[in-house]
Amino acid sequence: MELTCKYSGIKKISIVVIVTLLCFSAGGCKVSYSFSGASISPQVKTLSVQYFQNRASLVQPGLSQALTDALIDKCRAQTRLSLVNGFGDVNFEGEITDYNTRPLTVGADSRAAMNRFTITVRVKFTNTIDPQYSFEKTFSRYEDYDSRLNLSDVEKDLSEKIIGLLVEDIFNEAFVNW
Numbered sequence: 001m002e003l004t005c006k007y008s009g010i011k012k013i014s015i016v017v018i019v020t021l022l023c024f025s026a027g028g029c030k031v032s033y034s035f036s037g038a039s040i041s042p043q044v045k046t047l048s049v050q051y052f053q054n055r056a057s058l059v060q061p062g063l064s065q066a067l068t069d070a071l072i073d074k075c076r077a078q079t080r081l082s083l084v085n086g087f088g089d090v091n092f093e094g095e096i097t098d099y100n101t102r103p104l105t106v107g108a109d110s111r112a113a114m115n116r117f118t119i120t121v122r123v124k125f126t127n128t129i130d131p132q133y134s135f136e137k138t139f140s141r142y143e144d145y146d147s148r149l150n151l152s153d154v155e156k157d158l159s160e161k162i163i164g165l166l167v168e169d170i171f172n173e174a175f176v177n178w
Helices: 002-025 063-078 151-175
Strands: 046-049 090-106 112-127 135-146
Touching: 046 063, 063 090, 063 151, 090 135, 090 151, 112 151, 135 151
Parallel strands: 046 090
Antiparallel strands: 090 112, 112 135
8 A cells, every 4th residue: 555655646746747847848839729729829919800892793782791790700709809990910801702693403394403502702811910821812602592492582591601601711711720
């Protein structure tokens, strides 16, 4: 019994020494972690999101505001950054470039069985603190729906889904640096 206690104490001391050495040896490294998966430099303090203009050939009222608001909400919920007017340490800007629905598959009666509803957004992300993470990229997402349904009947729900997917893609491109 006495030997077990002595070895147990030695194991505890060894673990403490190893952990301490690891902490000191990693002192020069700087890594930022978060539960959202975002990896943002501690020097980045502010965020700005410019209004996304709708430049698609088919303009849906409210889509620009919905996309802009969804991106702001995502950044507020998943980062510690303060939202500012003008330009922050990181800045999002862009435009909606496409908003359309097209036949996807044709049924036996030569009519479309499924339609594909697509929204495309061009985004310019500027990171003034870590410029290597800046980008200009086009994001596109779609949802398929039964052609027996009118687009006007499903458009709101499909738009919300697609905006959610687009915002997730944009956020991940900007802040999840694997």
